[in-house]
Amino acid sequence: MRAAILSTGDELTTGRTLDTNAHYIADQLLAIGYDVTGMLVVGDYSDRIEWAWRRLFEIADIVVGTGGLGPTADDLTTETLARLAARPLRCDADVAANIRRLFESIGRRMPENNLKQAMFPEGADIIPNPLGTAPGFRLHIETGNGARTAIVLPGVPREMKQMLSADVLPWMRAQRRDNFEYRSHTFQTFGISESALDELVAGVLDPSTTRLAFRAAFPQISVRVTVHAAPAEVEERLADAVTRLRERLGPHCYGEGLTDMETEVGKLLAASGHTLAVAESCTGGLIGHRLTDVPGSSRYLLADVVAYSNAAKREVLGVGTETLERHGAVSREVAEEMAAGVRRLSGATFGLATTGIAGPDGGTPDKPVGTVCLALDGDGGHFSHRYQLWGSRDWVKLLTSQIALDWVRRAELGADPTAAEILRK
Numbered sequence: 001m002r003a004a005i006l007s008t009g010d011e012l013t014t015g016r017t018l019d020t021n022a023h024y025i026a027d028q029l030l031a032i033g034y035d036v037t038g039m040l041v042v043g044d045y046s047d048r049i050e051w052a053w054r055r056l057f058e059i060a061d062i063v064v065g066t067g068g069l070g071p072t073a074d075d076l077t078t079e080t081l082a083r084l085a086a087r088p089l090r091c092d093a094d095v096a097a098n099i100r101r102l103f104e105s106i107g108r109r110m111p112e113n114n115l116k117q118a119m120f121p122e123g124a125d126i127i128p129n130p131l132g133t134a135p136g137f138r139l140h141i142e143t144g145n146g147a148r149t150a151i152v153l154p155g156v157p158r159e160m161k162q163m164l165s166a167d168v169l170p171w172m173r174a175q176r177r178d179n180f181e182y183r184s185h186t187f188q189t190f191g192i193s194e195s196a197l198d199e200l201v202a203g204v205l206d207p208s209t210t211r212l213a214f215r216a217a218f219p220q221i222s223v224r225v226t227v228h229a230a231p232a233e234v235e236e237r238l239a240d241a242v243t244r245l246r247e248r249l250g251p252h253c254y255g256e257g258l259t260d261m262e263t264e265v266g267k268l269l270a271a272s273g274h275t276l277a278v279a280e281s282c283t284g285g286l287i288g289h290r291l292t293d294v295p296g297s298s299r300y301l302l303a304d305v306v307a308y309s310n311a312a313k314r315e316v317l318g319v320g321t322e323t324l325e326r327h328g329a330v331s332r333e334v335a336e337e338m339a340a341g342v343r344r345l346s347g348a349t350f351g352l353a354t355t356g357i358a359g360p361d362g363g364t365p366d367k368p369v370g371t372v373c374l375a376l377d378g379d380g381g382h383f384s385h386r387y388q389l390w391g392s393r394d395w396v397k398l399l400t401s402q403i404a405l406d407w408v409r410r411a412e413l414g415a416d417p418t419a420a421e422i423l424r425k
Contacts, residue, residue, distance in 0.1 A: 001033075001034055001035070001061050001062065001175065001176055001177060002034070002035050002036075002037045002059065002060040002061050002062075003029050003034040003035070003036055003037070003060050003061070003062045003063070003064065003172070004036065004037050004038045004039065004040075004056040004059060004060035004062075004063045004064075005022045005025050005026060005029075005036065005038075005039045005040075005063070005064050005065070005066075006039070006040050006041075006042070006052050006053065006056055006063055006064070006065040006066070007019045007021055007022050007039070007040070007041045007042075007065070007066050007067055007155070008041075008042055008043075008044065008049055008052075008065060008066065008067035008068040008076075008077055008155070009043065009044060009067040009068070009155055010043045010044045010074070012041050012043075012067075013041055013042065013043040014043075019041055020157060021066045021067075021155065021157055021160055022039050022041070022066075024157070024160075024161065025064055025066070025160075025164065026039065028164060028165075028169060029064070029172070030184075030213070030226065031182065031184050031226070032169060032172060032173050032176075032182055033176060033178075033180065033181075033182035033228060034062075034172065037059045037060050038056060038059055038060070040052045040055065040056060044068065044074040044075070044076060045076075046076045046079070046080050049068065049076055049077060049080045050080050050083070050084055053065070053080070053081065053084055053150065054084070054143075057141070057143045057145055057148045058145050060148075061148060061149065062148070062149045062150075062151060062172065062175070063148065063149070063150050063151070064151045064153065064164075064168065065077060065150065065151065065152045065153070066152075066153050066154065066155045066160055067154070067155035068080075068152075068155070069117060069134040069135075069136065069152065069153075069154050069155070070117070070134060070154075071111070071113045071114045071115075071116045071117055071133075071134075072113070075116070077152055078116075078119060078120065078121065078137075078152070079119075081121055081139060081141075081150055081152065082121035082122075084141065085121055085139060085141045085150075087121040087122040087123060087124075087139075088121075088122050089119045089120065089121060089122070090119070090120060090121075090122050091115070091118050091119055092118050092119075092120055092126060093118075095117070095118040095120075095126065095135055096115055096118035099114055099115065099117060099118060099133050102133055114133060117133055117134045117135070120137050121137070121139050123139065123140070124137040124138065124139045125137060125138040125139075127151075127153065127163055127167045127168065128163070128166075128167070129154060129159055129162075129163055130162060130166075131156075131158060131159045131162055132154060132156060132159045134154045134159070136151070136152050136153040136154065136163055136167075136168075137151075137152055138150070138151050138152075138171070139152075149175075151168055153168070179230065179231075180228040180229060180230065180234075181228070181229065181230070181231050181234045182226055182227070182228045182234070183226070183227050183234050183235065183237075183238040184224055184225065184226040184227075184238075185224070185225055185238060185241070185242045185256065185257075186222055186223070186224045186225075186256065186257055186258070187222065187223045187224075187225075187245060187246070187249055187253045187255075187256055188220055188221075188222055188253065188254055188255045188256065188257075188259055188260070188261075188264075189220060189221050189222070189223060189249060189252045189253050189254065190219065190220045190221070190252070190254050190261065190402060190406055190420070191251075191252055191406060191419075191420025192221070192252045192420070194214055194216050194221055197214065197221055197223065197252070198214065200248060200249070200252070201223070201245060201248055201249070204244050204245060204248050205225065205241055205244060205245070209227060209228060209229060209237060210225055210226065210227050210228075210237075210241050211225070211226045211228075212224070212225055213226070218395065218398070218399075219398055219399050219402040220254075220260075220261070220402070223245070223249070225238075225241050225242065225245055227241055251410065251413070251415055251419065252420075254406065254409055261290075261402055261405045261406060261409070262290040262291050262293060262294050262405060263294050264409060265291070265405050265408050265409050265412070266291065266294045266296070266297055266300065268408075268409060268412040268413070269299075269300035269408070269412065270296065270299050270300055272412060274300065274349035274350065274412065275300050275301070275302050275346075275347075275348040275349045275350070276291075276300055276301055276302065276348055276349065276350045276352060276408060277301075277302045277303040277304070277305075277342045277343055277345070277346035277348035277350070277351050277352070278291075278301075278303070278304045278305070278342065278351075278352045278353070278404075279305045279307055279317055279338040279339060279341065279342035279351065279352070279353040279354075280304065280305070280306050280307070280353070280354050281306075281307055281308055281313070281329070281338070281353075281354060281355040281356070282330075282354055282355055282356035282357065282358050282372060282396070282397065282400060283354045283397050283400050283401050283404070284306055284308065284397065285304060285306045286397055286398070286400075286401045287304065287352070287354070287401045287404055287405065288301070288304030288306075290401060290405065291304075291405075292304075302346040302347070302348045303342060303345065303346040303348070305317065305342050305345070307338065310324050310329055313329065313334065313337075313338060316341075316345075317337065317338050317341030317342055317345070318337065318340075318341040318344070319334055319337040319338055319341060320337060323337055328367070329355055330355050330356055330357055330367050330371055330372075330373055331355070331373055331386075332373050332375065332384040332385065332386055334355055334373070335353045335354070335355050335373040335374055335375035335384055336353075336375040336377070336382065336384045338351075338353035338355065338375065339351040339352060339353035339375040339376060339377035339382075339384075340377045340382075343377045343378075349378060349379070350376060350377065350378045350408060350411065351375075351376070351377040351378070352374075352375070352376050352377075352404055352407065352408060353374065353375045353376075353377075354372065354373075354374055354400055354401075354404055355372070355373050356370075356371055356372030356373060356387075356389075356396070356400060357369050357370065357371050357372075358370075358393045358396040358397050358400075359392070359393050359396060360392070360393060368388070369396075370387075370388055370389040370390055370391070370396055371386065371387070371388060371389075372386070372387045372388075372389050372396065372400050372403075373385070373386045373387070374387070374400070374403060374404055374407060376407050376408070376411060376417055378411060380411060380414075381411075383407070383411075383416075383417045383418055385418045387400075387403065403420070406420060
């Protein structure tokens with residue numbers, strides 16, 4: 001079946017708020033086997049809202065909308081849908097009573113305009129909102145393109161997600177016209193471009209029963225495989241698809257499921273009993289920040305030294321004055337001495353170091369903005385490399401931190417830390 005998504009709100013069309021709801025809903029709908037045919041974002045104008053619902057009803061059987069359910073004058077979704085469906089608005093006494101109780105429970109007077117949230121098009125099925133005052137609703141509408149269903153949810157993400165999970169997704173599963181079940185699995189990759197990734201996995205799976213989706217979310221790329229089959233076969237087919245993809249992706253895959261690089265590096269270090277110390281210059285503590293975002297990181301992260309100045313590199317990490325003068329702060333030689341120094345100070349299994357020019361200023365013809373040098377010092381070997389990265393200052397810092405963490409991951413797996421081909425330039 002086909003589904004579409006509509007997001008409503010001036011804050012979205014003016015760019016003040018990022019529309020994360022639509023992407024979340026699309027991901028959930030794809031996982032249960034719906035073909036998401038389109039998404040629209042419109043502001044808080046009744047004519048634009050009506051236009052968007054009509055357009056989406058042309059390409060989808062079910063349209064899931066968010067926003068426009070509040071108590072203020074610019075919340076127009078309910079009355080617009082009622083007009084489109086030629087249904088009068090009715091006040092639901094139970095919802096009105098619940099809104100009053102919510103205000104009483106927090107000791108506040110309820111403004112009368114909050115009762116607008118108890119008004120629904122006649123015949124609508126109300127979707128409870130356990131986290132807020134605005135329930136959603138489901139409304140079946142006859143259109144020029146046939147019978148359609150509008151599902152309307154609040155725009156507040158935590159309320160929307162709760163209602164989607166508890167009510168909307170189970171209902172939508174039950175509407176499917178086939179007896180197939182859908183299962184998905186996600187791989188997280190790094191060190192390979194999206195186009196190269198597409199080439200790498202081409203021909204691995206049968207497109208008649210599986211679907212691959214790529215999602216680039218800097219600095220990693222997710223690959224999701226979705227399998228559809230009869231209930232008795234779906235788990236076996238997913239397991240086969242996962243095995244095939246895992247083998248083809250190889251070291252480009254750093255984790256599976258909803259995970260990130262710092263979590264996976266932490267798992268490897270905790271399992272091996274190894275420890276890590278970091279010396280950061282251009283990343284300014286970002287690597288340590290990412291690592292310490294993971295609960296239990298104190299088991300393996302011993303130190304994070306931000307040695308931004310040359311004096312700090314010399315006095316704290318023991319980088320030689322001659323090394324700095326001959327090669328400059330942004331060099332493989334300095335990175336190597338930083339990594340060895342922080343390892344010596346902490347007694348860690350690995351010493352990791354970064355130094356570079358994040359920009360937008362500071363570059364030279366020999367070392368332009370984006371020049372970054374990394375080093376890893378450990379019993380298994382000493383590695384260093386100079387990269388020429390790209391993008392704005394925050395992109396260079398984030399990409400550097402991702403490469404550095406990937407180095408630790410690869411070293412823990414017994415692989416060459418510098419082996420991500422896309423970055424070797």
